[in-house]
């Protein structure tokens with residue numbers, strides 16, 4: 001599904017086009033995915049996104065409310081990501097229907113919290129549940145989601161342990177990474193690569209209800225119907 005959202009580029013941040021595209025070999029299969037980057041205010045959503053796009057950390061991000069495209073090679077495929085770094089602070093508290101539309105626009109989700117901000121961590125569990133409920137109502141695919149604990153460099157201010165982050169991710173079947181967007185490019189690359197892998201898995205996996213369990217279920221339904229017909 002493609003929702004047309006106007007592309008807005010910030011005046012304070014202009015990605016260098018040279019650094020945006022890793023050119024794939026012609027034989028590569030190409031896939032596209034819309035990615036929504038979500039989380040509480042000031043957790044580093046823009047820092048993480050800009051790191052991935054440009055390899056740089058620029059400290060303050062101003063109004064980077066935009067959708068940026070960037071491609072990544074994963075397992076012999078080229079994934080073209082359209083990344084929406086969404087900030088509630090810029091849009092204010094909006095209606096749940098707007099949130100629902102954003103969620104339906106996206107094919108994959110990066111949920112960011114700060115390891116120094118307990119409240120930013122606590123909002124993620126209900127957020128994952130909301131996303132899964134919304135997506136699974138309209139699609140049979142598993143929803144690709146990764147949870148990211150950012151600001152790992154601020155270990156002296158840490159209030160959320162790595163184990164808590166990992167356990168949350170395990171309990172809701174999401175990927176998990178702890179990174180510092182400030183310190184290194186590698187962490188943000190891992191996050192987007194992890195999401196790309198989950199996206200490919202979801203696309204290639206048998207749809208819910210079509211695997212062996214689905215076949216057994218439909219056969220049981222047919223036989224049950226035959227039994228009742230013959231009564």
Ligand SMILES: Nc1nc2c(ncn2[C@@H]2O[C@H](COP(=O)(O)OP(=O)(O)OP(=O)(O)O)[C@@H](O)[C@H]2O)c(=O)[nH]1
Pocket residue numbers: 039040041042043044045046047048058059060061062086087088089150151152153154179180181182183
């Ligand atoms: N120490 C440290 N600071 C970070 C890191 N990532 C982001 N920051 C800082 O945290 C602040 C917020 O970063 P942003 O990337 O603007 O956060 P955001 O979640 O996009 O913020 P909003 O769009 O306002 O919701 C900025 O001052 C960043 O420089 C990090 O990994 N370590």
